[in-house]
Amino acid sequence: MSGAIHLFDPQTIKGRIELPASKSIYNRVQIISALAGIEEKTVPFSFCTDTYVLWKALREPSTTIDIGATGTAMRFLTAYLSTKQGAIHTLTGDKRMKERPIKILVEALRELGASITYLEKEGYPPLKIEGKKLEGGYITIAGNISSQYISALLLIAPYLEKGLTIELTGEISSKSYIEMTKKLMQAYGVSVTWIDEQTLEVKKGRYEASPTIIEADWSNASYWYSMVALGETEKLLLPHLLQESLQGDSIVSSLFVPLGVKTTYHAEGVVLEKQERHIDYLTYDFSSHPDLIQTFVVCCALLGIPFCFYGIKSLRIKETDRILTLCTEMKKLGFELYISPNDEYLSWSGKRVEKHLSPIIDTYGDHRMAMAFAPAVFVEKTLYINEPEVVEKSYPTFWKNLSHFVQISPV
Numbered sequence: 001m002s003g004a005i006h007l008f009d010p011q012t013i014k015g016r017i018e019l020p021a022s023k024s025i026y027n028r029v030q031i032i033s034a035l036a037g038i039e040e041k042t043v044p045f046s047f048c049t050d051t052y053v054l055w056k057a058l059r060e061p062s063t064t065i066d067i068g069a070t071g072t073a074m075r076f077l078t079a080y081l082s083t084k085q086g087a088i089h090t091l092t093g094d095k096r097m098k099e100r101p102i103k104i105l106v107e108a109l110r111e112l113g114a115s116i117t118y119l120e121k122e123g124y125p126p127l128k129i130e131g132k133k134l135e136g137g138y139i140t141i142a143g144n145i146s147s148q149y150i151s152a153l154l155l156i157a158p159y160l161e162k163g164l165t166i167e168l169t170g171e172i173s174s175k176s177y178i179e180m181t182k183k184l185m186q187a188y189g190v191s192v193t194w195i196d197e198q199t200l201e202v203k204k205g206r207y208e209a210s211p212t213i214i215e216a217d218w219s220n221a222s223y224w225y226s227m228v229a230l231g232e233t234e235k236l237l238l239p240h241l242l243q244e245s246l247q248g249d250s251i252v253s254s255l256f257v258p259l260g261v262k263t264t265y266h267a268e269g270v271v272l273e274k275q276e277r278h279i280d281y282l283t284y285d286f287s288s289h290p291d292l293i294q295t296f297v298v299c300c301a302l303l304g305i306p307f308c309f310y311g312i313k314s315l316r317i318k319e320t321d322r323i324l325t326l327c328t329e330m331k332k333l334g335f336e337l338y339i340s341p342n343d344e345y346l347s348w349s350g351k352r353v354e355k356h357l358s359p360i361i362d363t364y365g366d367h368r369m370a371m372a373f374a375p376a377v378f379v380e381k382t383l384y385i386n387e388p389e390v391v392e393k394s395y396p397t398f399w400k401n402l403s404h405f406v407q408i409s410p411v
Helices: 023-036 049-057 071-082 102-111 148-158 175-187 218-230 248-255 290-303 311-318 322-332 367-380 388-393 398-402
Strands: 004-008 014-015 063-066 088-092 114-118 127-130 135-144 162-170 192-196 198-204 233-239 261-265 269-274 282-285 305-310 345-348 382-386 407-410
Touching: 004 175, 004 367, 014 218, 023 049, 023 071, 023 148, 023 175, 049 071, 049 388, 071 088, 071 102, 071 114, 071 127, 071 148, 071 311, 102 114, 102 135, 102 148, 114 269, 127 322, 127 345, 135 148, 148 162, 148 175, 175 198, 175 248, 198 282, 218 233, 218 248, 218 261, 218 269, 218 290, 248 290, 282 290, 290 311, 290 322, 290 345, 290 367, 311 322, 367 382, 367 388, 367 398, 388 398
Parallel strands: 014 233, 063 088, 135 162, 282 305
Antiparallel strands: 004 382, 004 407, 088 127, 114 127, 162 198, 192 198, 233 269, 261 269, 305 345
16 A cells, blocks of 8 residues: 555444554563563564564664664664674664654663764764673663653663663653553563652563563554544444553543543453543643644544643654644644644644645654544545555554445555
């Protein structure tokens, strides 16, 4: 699938949809298993580009590893390869990856004894990484940076000579992902504790084999919540989603209640049903859940619910500048968003502008742009999406699943 697709003729949403495994959990488990030299005892029930790229890189005999557009792999491998004594690797990616900063992580690793060199632009990939024994110890790092930097450091911490104590300064963003890393590390037998509200301590140790069931991905479930809110719906079953989840984005089940979606938990997963909406304005701080912002921007606007969403700063350095692209694409649907100074919040006051007939949504190489905007077809009735193949990054079967309820044809 390439070029563009036409979405049209939406039908009643009902039945069962199989979601991909959580790539956030599985990627962390892959690094843990590689460090420990243990066979993975996970149950991954789907592979997406993000998980496959890391899986392949960890088995790559070449000294040059190209991870394409996969930010998680870039950050996790930068830390992991720094611990591989005697090995020298070049870690690179696509054009956009070379524009995504990695300086804070590199500086933290250098402070721990790593040998990392920038091969092109200072502070950005590609990197030359000479693996060596790292001392570890104590470092400070800003808490409002990408949580993947912090998780990358935590994951290698048991294999540092002195373990690792990380003090996170200032506000902590995406804390739910840090908690996910902590809980998985503990499940694999290492000591990770908050010694105060800002400081994590990891004791030197080793990971031990542990069977881990990989949950379905709550971030990807959010697009189905949006469809249920916007479309005609009977009961929709999403298997393998857990109420007691490691994923912070499971908050989606609560956030959609006022938007008209009821969640019922069963042994098999969750069942979504439409219910009455009871909110006129939504404000929320998405600092811990930045991957949900696009979903809620599109859904709230199409429901006619003005909003103000905080915690948006990290969106500037994702697969695309998600703040700018959201504003651009929402205008095609007739909504004018407001970005506050210093990216403090993104809001919609209810202001409408002239919308495009048969809107064509650009995805900018960003999987979440494609999937967040796809539910708009249940309101617009016809919609075009460019570069639909970007969903391969996290949800390869998205269009196949959507085709049960929407007509989809290539353009």
